[in-house]
Amino acid sequence: DAEITQSPRHKITETGRQVTLACHQTWNHNNMFWYRQDLGHGLRLIHYSYGVHDTNKGEVSDGYSVSRSNTEDLPLTLESAASSQTSVYFCASSDPSKGLVFAEAFFGQGTRLTVV
């Protein structure tokens, strides 16, 4: 079955280190997104991509970067991890053929990142 997977599921890192979270989907969706989830804020969009080599900043993009070298993967990099980036991170993908770029986003299981 097609799916979207994130790795690792849990990560502890030190302040100032570079961290990369992986996201891989097998639906062949063009649209992919990264969100962070914090208590009291719901899901906030970090970066998104509409296809290979396309990347766009979301609401809370500072300190994060993404790259899209193929359809299946959208890795999220924290350039220099900060304690404020401790959060649960969700990757999602969707099918733009439905006519809405954000229609029916399918989410991964999440990565819990702790920056100490």
Add this chain to the structure above:
Amino acid sequence: GESVGLHLPTLSVQEGDNSIINCAYSNSASDYFIWYKQESGKGPQFIIDIRSNMDKRQGQRVTVLLNKTVKHLSLQIAATQPGDSAVYFCAENNYGQNFVFGPGTRLSVLP
């Protein structure tokens, strides 16, 4: 700016009763709305969506109502079951721009 909120942060219902989860949005230009369900330790799961040219849409045991006059969205779950216990998010979208999610409502189903 855009914002999405929920009237009730927690909701407890008896098994078998109907549940109603409410959501207020502030951007009158939003044209698409989605309800997601998130179980503990899992990613959000799509439940149902509605376009702004509709005021009601039904799925299996769920109904979404949209009142554009007062910018209000609700999710109705019929015959609530223990498996419905989760956090529910509404999200709004404006002409294909970013979805804005609310903080969520926790639904607890009592035996």
